[in-house]
Amino acid sequence: QGMEDDEDVDLELLLDVLRRTRGQPQVRRESSWGAWSDLLQAHGRRTTAREGARRGGKEKAATELSQKSSQQQKSSRFRKDSSDPESLRTRDKYQRVQADRIRTAYRDGKAQVRLLSATDIVTSSSISWDVPCALKFYQDAYGIVQGCTPSTARQGVCSRIVVDEFGEPDEMRDLAIATEAAMVNLFHQGGSTSLAPVSSLERLGVKGGLLVQYFLAKVKLRIMREFGLEVIYDSGALLTRLKGDPPRDEWDVEPGHVYWNPHVDKANIPTYDYSALLYLNTHGKDFHGGEFSFIDDDADRIVQPRAGRLLIFTSGPENLHQVREVTRGTRYVLAMWFTCSKEDQYRDED
Numbered sequence: 001q002g003m004e005d006d007e008d009v010d011l012e013l014l015l016d017v018l019r020r021t022r023g024q025p026q027v028r029r030e031s032s033w034g035a036w037s038d039l040l041q042a043h044g045r046r047t048t049a050r051e052g053a054r055r056g057g058k059e060k061a062a063t064e065l066s067q068k069s070s071q072q073q074k075s076s077r078f079r080k081d082s083s084d085p086e087s088l089r090t091r092d093k094y095q096r097v098q099a100d101r102i103r104t105a106y107r108d109g110k111a112q113v114r115l116l117s118a119t120d121i122v123t124s125s126s127i128s129w130d131v132p133c134a135l136k137f138y139q140d141a142y143g144i145v146q147g148c149t150p151s152t153a154r155q156g157v158c159s160r161i162v163v164d165e166f167g168e169p170d171e172m173r174d175l176a177i178a179t180e181a182a183m184v185n186l187f188h189q190g191g192s193t194s195l196a197p198v199s200s201l202e203r204l205g206v207k208g209g210l211l212v213q214y215f216l217a218k219v220k221l222r223i224m225r226e227f228g229l230e231v232i233y234d235s236g237a238l239l240t241r242l243k244g245d246p247p248r249d250e251w252d253v254e255p256g257h258v259y260w261n262p263h264v265d266k267a268n269i270p271t272y273d274y275s276a277l278l279y280l281n282t283h284g285k286d287f288h289g290g291e292f293s294f295i296d297d298d299a300d301r302i303v304q305p306r307a308g309r310l311l312i313f314t315s316g317p318e319n320l321h322q323v324r325e326v327t328r329g330t331r332y333v334l335a336m337w338f339t340c341s342k343e344d345q346y347r348d349e350d
């Protein structure tokens with residue numbers, strides 16, 4: 001027993017990560033501190049426009065699978081916080097797929113590919129890297145929602161997308177200040193402090209609260225546009241502060257807490273479909289360490305946080321990732337998750 005379910009997830013698709021960019025992404029290098037982007041430029045030259053992408057056999061198979069999936073929509077159902085056997089089975093299966101991905105892909109000595117450094121600025125509207133979707137993984141949570149579930153509109157292709165200057169410097173600074181104020185006298189786990197902003201709008205103050213609501217809506221619209229979706233629903237948000245030198249005080253409920261575990265967002269909350277990270281400050285300037293890394297079988301692919309940078313990606317096992325340990329300074333991020341399941345959308349009472 002045990003292993004049979006794993007075959008449902010088409011993980012061999014993950015073995016050959018397709019790297020393609022869409023349109024004509026442009027990246028400029030900031031002249032002041034740090035110097036890097038040759039790798040990126042080399043990458044850009046090798047990529048082809050998404051529209052011109054060849055539809056290979058794997059993608060065709062993925063389309064067929066997606067069509068088949070839509071006919072079997074009600075085959076299983078995950079319910080958040082539920083202990084019914086179906087939900088427990090789904091959660092258990094998702095955790096096993098995550099463990100499998102970690103076992104295969106998380107190891108020392110891998111190639112380190114920097115997709116974007118903090119000093120690179122994406123000047124085109126966005127830059128994207130495509131990865132094959134783990135389609136079955138999406139189906140099992142609540143069925144397929146055409147026009148929303150990752151890849152249903154895109155022949156089995158999932159993505160990682162970066163938009164720079166999504167938030168203005170002033171907005172990012174104001175939100176970081178509001179976050180810092182809201183986190184006074186809050187419990188923390190070692191270097192990590194998190195706050196669910198939607199249920200703590202008063203705590204964030206008028207400006208901070210408005211900024212969170214504004215960016216939730218703006219990010220949602222951007223995801224719909226980037227992925228060509230008809231609908232999408234909120235599924236939760238978190239403001240997180242990571243400190244390189246965590247204070248050893250009475251608010252520390254878990255000294256030495258490890259927040260840099262590799263994980264699949266959807267393995268932890270099966271109804272998540274799209275993940276978004278809006279960085280409020282900048283690697284190398286405001287903090288050291290704290291890089292975001294996609295953990296692929298062949299390489300780690302790194303995006304360094306930069307104030308105003310939006311990183312969005314599909315939440316399934318095609319996007320195993322980690323945030324690396326912050327070694328110095330303080331890092332702020334607004335993380336947001338979205339679902340295609342109307343029934344599972346975030347409600348304040350949750």
Ligand SMILES: O=C(O)CCC(=O)C(=O)O
Binds near residue numbers: 240322323
């Ligand atoms: O802060 C980041 O860059 C990533 C955070 C993350 O992966 C998560 O909260 O699930």
Ligand SMILES: [Fe+2]
Binds near residue numbers: 264265321
């Ligand atoms: Fe995550």
